[in-house]
Structure formats: C-alpha cells, structure tokens
Amino acid sequence: MDTKEKVPATVPKKAEKKSQKKWMRFRHKVVRNIAFVLLTPYTLWRYGIKIEKFKEKEDRPYFVLMNHTTPFDQFFVGISISGPIYYVATEDIFSNGFVSSLIRWLIAPIPIKKQAADITAIRNCMKVAKEGGTIAIAPEGNRTYSGKTEYMSPVIASLARRLKMPIALYRIEGGYGVQPRWSDVVRKGKMRAYVSKVIQPDEYAAMTDDELFAVIEKELFVHETEGLFKHKKRAEYLERAIYYCPECGFSSFHSGGDRMFCKKCGRFAYYGEDLAITGYVPYKNVSEWYDAQKDYVNSVDTRDHTETPVFCDIADVSEVIINKRKQKLRKNSIIELYGDRIVIDGDWVLPFSEVTAAAVLGRNKLNVYHDKHVYQFKGDKRFNALKYVNLCYRHKNILKGDSDGKFLGL
Secondary structure: OOOOOOOOOOOOHHHHHHHHOOOHHHHHHHHHHHHHHHHHHHHHHOEEEEEEOOOOOOOOOOOOOOOOOOOOHHHHHHHOOOOEEEEEEHHHHHOHHHHHHHHHHHOOOEEEEOOOOHHHHHHHHHHHHHHHOOOEEEEOOOOOOOOOOOOOOOOHHHHHHHOOOOOOEEEEEEEHHHOOOOOOOOOOOOOOOOOEEEEEEHOOOOOOOOHHHHHHHHHHHHHOOOOOEEOOOOOOHHHHHEEEEEEEOOOOEEOOOOEEEEOOOOEEEEOOOOEEEOOOOOOOEEEHHHHHHHHHHHOOOOOOOOOOOEEEEEEEEEEOOOOOEEEEEEEEEEEEOOOOEEEEOOOOEEOOEEEEEEEEEEOOOOEEEEEEEEEEEEEOOOOOOOHHHHHHHEEEEEEEEOOOOOOOOO
8 A cells, every 4th residue: 555645835724723633532432331331232132242351451542453254343342342442444334424424423433445545544543543542443344255354455564553552453253154244144153252362562563564464364364164053044145145156157146045046057055054065066165165256257368258248237326425425326227247347227338447446345235436436336135246346356457467366356
C-alpha cells in the first residue's frame, strides 16, 4: 500500500478545525456498556459460544487483529475486551442514509474502502491511536467461504508498527461450522473466541515486517473441516460459494436441506453435520471443493470466454454514494458475466480492464469499482457474487502478464 500523499502548503480554516475534532467521545463508552448488557445474553444464546475475557487489557488501548468467520465477530471481541472499540468497517455500512449516520454517532467505526488502498483509513486509525482508543480489524477483509482463513495483506504488519500499540491477536474457532458465510442459519455446535497472543511494541520493534506478519498470519489461521454442527438446512445456499462442477466445469447449482446438485449433470453432494462432503463429487469437504474451484479458474484463459456469457443472473443494480446512500439504478436487470467483462441488460458494459476492484459484501452482494463509481449488484438469495470477483481478478492477472497469479480477490 502506497501511503505517500501530497500535503497542501496551506490548510483552510474549516479543514483545520475539522482535523482537530476528536474521534473518541464519552458517549461511545456509554453505548458500549449498554450494548454489552443487552447483547451479551443474546450473543451467547444464539451462538452457544465460549467467550474468554481478556484480563490483560487493564486501561491500555490495543490494536486487535481477528480472523473473520461470522457476522457477529465484532460482538465476540466486544464481550472479551472491555471499553469502547473502534472497528474498521467497509464503506457499505456508511452508505445507508440515516441508519449509517446513527451508527457513526453511536460507535464511530473507521471506514475503509474494500479491496483498495485507503490512506484516509490509515490516517483515521492513527488519529484514534493517538487519542488512546482500541482499534479492531479483520486483516482478511473477508469472511471465509471455505472454513480456511482467507488471504491477508502483509500491509497489516506495517500498519501495526505505525500505530505503536500492543497487538492482541483474537482467534475465533468453530465459527465456520456454526454459521458458514454462505448460509443463513446458525447451527448448534461448539465455538470459542479468545485473545491467543499479545505482541508488545518492544517485541515487534525487534522484528522485520515479514517476521511480524508471519506471527499474525500463524495466530489467526484456522482451517475448519471437523466438528459436529447440527441443523436440518445445513447445505442450503452452498451455491453462493460453489460454481464449479468437477464434471461440467463452470456450472450452476441448487441446494436444499442437506444436499446440493449440479443443474447441468445432476450429480448430488451431501453436506454432513461433521462438515464432510459425500456423494458424487471427489471432495472430502467444502475447503477441498473451494480450492479445486480456484485451481480451475486459474487454469482458464478468460480471453477464450468473450463471445458468449459464462454465467447469467438477475439482479438489482445500485450506485453506492460513499458515506451517503445507495441509489437504485436498475431493477431485475440481466447480468451477463464474460471472461473479460460484465454486461448489464445488453447495453451497459463494465470491462475488467477498467474495473479497479471487485468485492463480495456480506453473504452474496457484489461491489464493482469502476472509474469513480461503486456499483452494487444484489440478486436473489441464491445469487453467487464470488464468481464475478474470481473471474475479474483472473482476467486482470492475465492482462498483467501474471497468468500464474493465484490471488482471485479473496
């Protein structure tokens, strides 16, 4: 991440006054304490999770780094660690009008642009650190689809060094089994959340960024393929994560109950309470299938898929007006995914060569960053946003001459 920026010779009085405005407010502590009382019983009941208190915190601020498995991860951290916490959050929650304004007033999260270098976010983190606030971020930037910790940018190590705060590495175990990113339901199973390691500033001062990042990566890495997690709808919406069939290649699926089938060849896969995949696919678990899917995409030359669409979906299209609102542009549009572009209703083209980034938000919303605009695609509950991100990054790797590049956006 390039952190260089041009600083104007003179700063307007309004900007200077704004820069002096404190991020931390007393009300954040009040809100945190009220939320703790009201949400702790619900969180423990909903997830059946064992949350361990972080007794070392005392009155010191920390830089909390956590792995990301469920939509409630921030509540687990808030229950473990005392005092208000300033979470780094994607711009999506800041673009919902009055609701976003209320969230900002109540807890003042730190906004960051998903899948993009964001100097403003770094500056805001440094501001909160100087004011003595605890900051929390998930270095993955994504919840895992497979049970295995997603890609982390090494830049997190240099950010930690700049903040000069003790680093608390927060592990969430069992979250994928209890609530996979692709699922709408919470299963009954064992979960644990706790601070696994603390790295003091004098410790990481003696490390290189690579060494520090290696420790962060090791402590936050989880790979969940075992356990017992019960629910009758345990395979429902697995097609949000899987779009590759070992028989057909690119394909579409339909799920329900404990199984999912390919719409092209009809082969079934069963998702067990023990997270095992059985049936007519050669994979032991979702993680193996997910890895095979990535390998398949990385074997494809996207330039061979420019004549006919690889996939076709129906979705609403909105423009995200950052820090303001979402403006609906089209409803029930036909979205065609080619190897090198996205086409909306046959008359609007978003070439991947011009797209700066693509990202999945939540379970299956798609954000596409084009020029100075952020477009959001929201399909039905079975919409797979992941395939758009993966093919976009595969094509961009090829254009860069990096046909062996493995990073597919997550």
